[in-house]
Amino acid sequence: MLLKELISLPVYANAKVVAGHEGMTNSVQSVNIMDAPDIIHYLKPQELLLTTGYAMKDHPDALLALVTNMSGVGCAGLAIKTKRFLQEVPGDVLQRANELQFPIIELSLEQSLGDISNYSLSHILEKRTDELHYALSTHKQFSQMIMQGKSTQEVIEALSQLIDSPVMLINQHMELLFHSSSLFEQFYIGLLPKLQAELAALSSPISFTMELADTPYSAAELHPIVTFQLEGFLIALSSDNAKQLSNLTKHAMEQAANVIGLELMKKQAVKERSRRYKNEFFSDFVDGLITSEQELMHRSKNYGLLNHPVYISVVAKRDTSYDLLRASSAMESDGRFISERDRHYNLLKSEFSKFDLRFVLFTKNEYFCFLIALHAGQDVTEEGKESKFVEQLKLIVGNLGATHGIPISMGIGNPVSQLPDIPLSYKEAVEALQTGYDARKKQFVQSYRAKNFNNLLRMIPKEELKEYYEETFKDLLHIEGKERSDLLKTLSTFYDTHCQLAETAKQLFVHRNTVTYRLEKCQRLTGRDLRDPVESLRFRTAFSMEPLVLSD
Incomplete structure (x- = not known):
């Protein structure tokens, strides 16, 4: 209870606050009696000390030190029975108490310190018992509302009526989720900058009071809602015309926060179970582990993927080398990673929902995978320019990076016309994404392109290419x-013209006999029959890898 409430009891009749009036809102949890000089070592925070001042009657400096030390410990106040051993509190002590906003109370001679202590402790215990009963009853009330299927909005309204104050609920990203009918959303928009500054300064989620200025309300009480992570804050406002938020109000907020937290955990568990079921099904699907077409059609029906003319896969991944260095099991065991991954999941889903796309989002390893059903009017590729579909994906990538600070890249597979062919489109999307990363791109959208012969050659180590190249041409x-x-130009043109001497001579602007002489010399230096089909393939392959071999 508050100190000002305690001294309003009859046992404190004729008591007078002589210093530290600003500290009368200090909380009092216990009362102690002292007439020993070393009592400071035994005092606790939020404790009121009763004394006659006998131990300090001949040592005024000791009283000054006691007040200073008690303020440092966090004691509620000091009550002195004057006119007995200590006639009055010294002026320097009163001055120090005012500076520290530490209350000093003069007690009358009518009541003994023992009576004052016993009465005070009895009242404090009664008040705590009342608060406990109040907490239990409010918890029961809010729990019954949830069990009866009431919404979180209705719990917020009930809390607002119970504490007679406007109430709102925000999530961990400081977005307003619910608010009581007595509060307008515009007020929260104006409150947001101060709220962001206060929450940014918190090292851990705790309850605290935030002073307000230039608003109809004087203060805001914030209580965190925590499950396996911080879910948000429950906020109650108090106005200048209303009483400050009492302990009962804070107990009601705590119980409401607990019930809302449990409800969020229940919803999260249901969501996680549904998501896990979806992830397992589609993961098996794109891996080709579902061989029953009947099962595929039945389960795909639940996600609205049937009877569409075109299907396409898009794979997204956060651009970060940190994820690449971590094992998958390590990722899943890190609660902070899971929380951030959930945020990415929800943001991607929200961004895709802005467009006219029917899609299913699931996760597989480090990827966010989209299976998209397109209608006939949606083109994935357009000749000579990017399609509207690709432009939409680039808008998503740009918005996630600019607005939310999340660097995401995407790979797109080729469209397929049959649902069972989606695994092929998925593998192409993964390959397209990896192609972009191999090219050291960031925040990109990469469409799949089938590999040509040069792409395949790039997959061979350069040392092996060089060995093959030199073994082919030998002494040449x-x-x-x-x-x-x-010689090399003549041999290359000879194969480009399908071994036609006349055409080779024509393209090189030389005589036919010159071509014959050069080819005979090439054959002699390489030791290979130039018209043999196997050797011909070898030379063509060597010419294809020449730019890779000669490049730095």
Whole structure:
């Protein structure tokens, strides 16, 4: 209870506050009696000390030190029975108490310190018992509302009526979720900057009171809602015309926060179970583990994927080397990672929902996977320019980076016309995403392109390419200057013209006999039959890998 409430009891009749009036709102949890000089070592926070001042009657400095030390400990106040051993409280002590906003109370001689202590402790215990009963009854009230299927909005309204104050609920991103009917949303928008500054300064989620200025309300009481993570804050406002939020009000907020937290955990468990079921099904689907077409059609029906002319897969991933260095099991065991991953999941889902797209979102390893059903009017690719679909994906990537600070990249598979072919589109999307990362891109949208022969060659180590290249041309590479260039150019053109001597001579602007001479020399230097199909393939392959071998 508050100190000002305690001294309003009859046992404190004729008591007078002589200093530290600003501290009369201090909380009192216990009362102690002292007439020993070393009592400071035994005092506790929120404790009121009763004394006659006998131990300090000849040592005024000791009283000054006691007041200073008690304020440092966090004691509620000091009550002195004057006119007995200590006639009055010294002026320097009163001055120090006012500076520290530490209450000093002069007690009358009518009541003994023992009576005052016993009466005070009895009243404090009675008040705590009342608060406990109040907490239990409010918890029961809110729990019954949830069990009866009442919404969180109705719990907020009930709390607002119970404490006679406006109430609102915000999530961990400081977005307003619910508010009582007595509060307008515009007020929260004006409160948001101060709220952001206060919450940013918190090292851990705790209850606290935030002073307000230039608003119809004087203070806001914030209570965290915590499950396995911080879910948000329950906020109650008090006005200048209303009494400050009492302990009963704070107990009611605490019980409401507990019930709302339990309800959020229940909803989260249901959501996680549904999501896990969906993830397992679609993960098996894209891995080709579902072989029953009947099962595929039945379960896909629940997600609205049947009877569409075009399907396509999109795979998204956060751009971060940190995730690549961590094992999947380590990721899942890290609560902070899971919380952040849930946030990414919800933001991606929200961004995709802004467009005219029917989709299913699931997670597989480090990927966010979208299976999208397109209608006939939606083109994925357009000749000579990016399609509207790709532009939409780029808008999503840009918005996530600019607004939410999340660097996301996406890979797009080729469209398929049959639902059972979606796994192929998924694998292409993963490959497209990896192609973008291999090119050291960030925050990109990469469409799948089938690999040509040069793409395949790039997958071979450069040392092996060089060995194959040198083994193919052998002594021809030992010739220097223009002669080697002419021989290689002639041999390459010879194969480009399908081994036609006349056409080779025409393209090189040389005589046919010159071409014959050069080809015979190439055959002699390489030791290979130029018209043999196997050797022909070898030379063509070597010419294809030449830019890769000669590049730095």
